[in-house]
Structure formats: C-alpha cells, structure tokens
Amino acid sequence: MDLKELSSGVKDDKISEETKSLISSLPSHTDSHGLKMCKYQGCWYYHNTVQGVVNFQRGFQPQDTDIILASNPKSGTTWLKALTVAILERSRNHSSSNHPLLSDNPHGIVPFLEFDLYIESSSPDLSKYSSVPRVFSTHMPLHAIHETLKDSPCKIVYVARNVKDTLISWWYFRCAVRKIELNRSILESMFKSFCEGTFFYGPYWEHLLSYWRGSLEDPKKILFMKYEEMKAEPRAQIKRLADFLGYPFTKEEEENGCVDEVLNLCSLRNLSGLEVNKTGKVNNMEHKDFYRKGEVGDWKNYLTPEMENQIDMIIQEKLQGSGLKF
Numbered sequence: 558m559d560l561k562e563l564s565s566g567v568k569d570d571k572i573s574e575e576t577k578s579l580i581s582s583l584p585s586h587t588d589s590h591g592l593k594m595c596k597y598q599g600c601w602y603y604h605n606t607v608q609g610v611v612n613f614q615r616g617f618q619p620q621d622t623d624i625i626l627a628s629n630p631k632s633g634t635t636w637l638k639a640l641t642v643a644i645l646e647r648s649r650n651h652s653s654s655n656h657p658l659l660s661d662n663p664h665g666i667v668p669f670l671e672f673d674l675y676i677e678s679s680s681p682d683l684s685k686y687s688s689v690p691r692v693f694s695t696h697m698p699l700h701a702i703h704e705t706l707k708d709s710p711c712k713i714v715y716v717a718r719n720v721k722d723t724l725i726s727w728w729y730f731r732c733a734v735r736k737i738e739l740n741r742s743i744l745e746s747m748f749k750s751f752c753e754g755t756f757f758y759g760p761y762w763e764h765l766l767s768y769w770r771g772s773l774e775d776p777k778k779i780l781f782m783k784y785e786e787m788k789a790e791p792r793a794q795i796k797r798l799a800d801f802l803g804y805p806f807t808k809e810e811e812e813n814g815c816v817d818e819v820l821n822l823c824s825l826r827n828l829s830g831l832e833v834n835k836t837g838k839v840n841n842m843e844h845k846d847f848y849r850k851g852e853v854g855d856w857k858n859y860l861t862p863e864m865e866n867q868i869d870m871i872i873q874e875k876l877q878g879s880g881l882k883f
C-alpha cells in the first residue's frame with residue numbers, strides 16, 4: 558500500500574516522541590491492512606488520530622456558540638454537515654450562485670477537529686473559522702471530548718446509523734479509496750473487527766452509547782439524531798435540528814418553502830451532482846466517495862443471514878437496557 562495515498566488520520570507520520578511513548582503503553586493491534594491501531598481512553602484509533610485527539614484535548618478552547626457535529630464514520634456526517642451549514646447560512650441571503658455548499662464539499666466547510674485541525678499541533682490557526690457560530694466536527698466518542706467541552710454551553714449534535722448500513726458504507730468507502738472492486742474478503746475482515754469492537758473509533762456500541770446517554774443527561778447540550786429518522790421524516794428532523802441549534806424556521810419560512818429548499822440543497826442527489834463534489838479531494842479522499850446510495854437497509858444486499866444474526870445479537874446485547882434501538 559502506498560502510504561502517500563492514505564488520509565492523514567490513518568498514517569503515522571505526525572506523532573511526537575511523547576505520544577509515541579503514550580502509544581507504546583496502550584493496548585494495540587494491527588488492522589487487516591497492516592495499519593497500527595491502539596486503544597486510547599477506551600476507543601480504537603490509528604496512531605496519527607491519537608496525536609489529533611491528544612492535541613485537541615490539550616489545546617481546544619470552546620467558544621460559547623460553537624457547534625460540534627459528531628458521528629461514527631459513515632453514519633451521515635456529510636449530510637449533517639450540509640444541513641447545519643444550510644440552516645445557519647439561510648439568514649445570509651445568498652444568491653443562487655454563492656452559497657458555500659455550491660463551491661465546497663461539506664467536509665471542506667466543516668473541518669474535523671482531530672484530523673484537519675489538531676493533528677499537527679495543539680494550537681492550530683482557527684482564524685479562518687471565526688464566523689459565529691463556529692462549526693466543527695469529530696468522530697471522537699463523547700468521553701474523549703467531554704472534559705474539554707463540559708464547562709462550555711456549546712452544542713453537540715450526534716448522528717447515529719444502523720450498524721449494518723454503516724459497515725457496508727465503510728466497506729464501499731475503503732474499496733473506493735483504494736480504487737479496487739468491492740471485495741468480500743475485505744468485508745469479512747471488517748465485519749470481524751466491527752464485531753470485536755476493534756474497528757476505527759470502536760467499539761461501535763460504546764460510541765453510540767456515549768452520546769445517547771449524554772443526550773439523555775443533558776438534552777439542551779446534546780441532540781441525538783438517527784440517519785433512518787432523517788430519511789423517513791426529513792422535514793420533522795431538520796426542524797428539530799434547527800430548533801436545537803437556536804436557528805428555528807419561522808412560520809413564514811415554513812410557508813414559503815424554505816424548509817424544502819434546505820432539504821433539496823442538501824439532498825444526496827443534489828450534492829453529489831455538483832461539480833465541486835464530482836471533483837476535488839479533502840484529506841486525500843475524493844469528494845465523490847462521500848456520496849453513494851444513502852439507502853436504509855442496503856446491507857441486505859451484502860450480509861449473509863449468519864452475519865446479520867451475529868451482529869444483531871451483539872448490538873442487542875450491548876444496547877440492552879439503554880433505551881436505544883434501531
């Protein structure tokens with residue numbers, strides 16, 4: 558594998574001596590592609606990402622109005638970023654041609670804390686993100702960001718997705734990034750690692766539960782959304798998001814079609830058809846690879862009944878008693 562092709566979160570070229578020493582003391586394993594991972598504060602990361610997490614925890618200073626969009630990878634992050642940007646930008650009266658979503662990928666507009674910003678240093682230049690509110694994103698679990706954000710009234714939105722669709726989306730993405738055909742042996746090794754909890758940002762259920770419990774404890778600070786509900790009732794869910802962020806749609810906006818405008822702008826079909834999303838890269842990943850089918854239940858086309866049973870049993874057991882269901 559050509560290391561230059563990898564995204565910065567997965568490589569291991571940004572690690573300080575101090576973090577190397579930390580990593581050497583942590584549980585570790587090597588993934589099926591030969592990339593080294595370690596378990597830091599209960600979550601599995603590639604080594605560069607640990608550096609990003611450590612730098613974030615050391616240096617990030619939240620502002621009261623900050624918005625943090627959190628997710629497990631492949632759970633609807635790109636969509637949530639686009640919707641949040643569109644909700645916030647609607648008051649700025651854009652003409653049809655100068656909306657930020659028309660000239661950049663949602664990941665270019667909303668940076669990831671632990672890869673894009675904090676991977677090189679604990680004091681990155683955030684001046685580019687000075688407009689209010691600042692919007693950042695993360696795949697870190699809540700326990701990794703809690704200490705840094707707990708005294709701030711900033712808001713956190715989490716999007717969760719059914720584990721089986723998340724897994725299939727990851728599989729597609731891994732193959733797309735490596736420019737190879739969908740390959741069942743890759744799916745099988747990813748499946749194993751998902752089930753064992755050793756997948757990137759896993760265990761998957763711990764990630765979900767951290768935000769789920771956080772949202773129950775402090776619903777004004779943490780909004781828990783589900784990809785499936787966003788697909789099933791987009792108008793209700795986007796209004797829920799806008800209300801939570803403190804940018805509710807007015808009655809007039811609802812009547813003049815503004816909610817549908819935002820939804821249409823952020824639809825998979827619209828975003829994936831934009832020139833900016835057909836070309837270009839962010840963090841060594843092609844914009845186009847962030848968009849695929851966006852269907853609920855696509856896993857049925859790929860997982861065997863045995864795989865389905867196994868993963869269902871694990872998730873059922875892990876989420877038991879939490880009140881969280883998919």
Ligand SMILES: Nc1ncnc2c1ncn2[C@@H]1O[C@H](COP(=O)(O)OS(=O)(=O)O)[C@@H](OP(=O)(O)O)[C@H]1O
Pocket residue numbers: 628629630631632633634635636639722725726727729823824825826828847848849850851852855
């Ligand atoms: N606008 C919009 N609407 C609905 N669904 C969308 C949208 N944009 C991306 N997607 C689908 O989300 C899946 C990618 O997940 P993420 O965006 O979380 O990926 S990432 O973590 O940011 O890499 C991936 O799902 P799958 O199609 O199931 O692979 C994308 O197709």
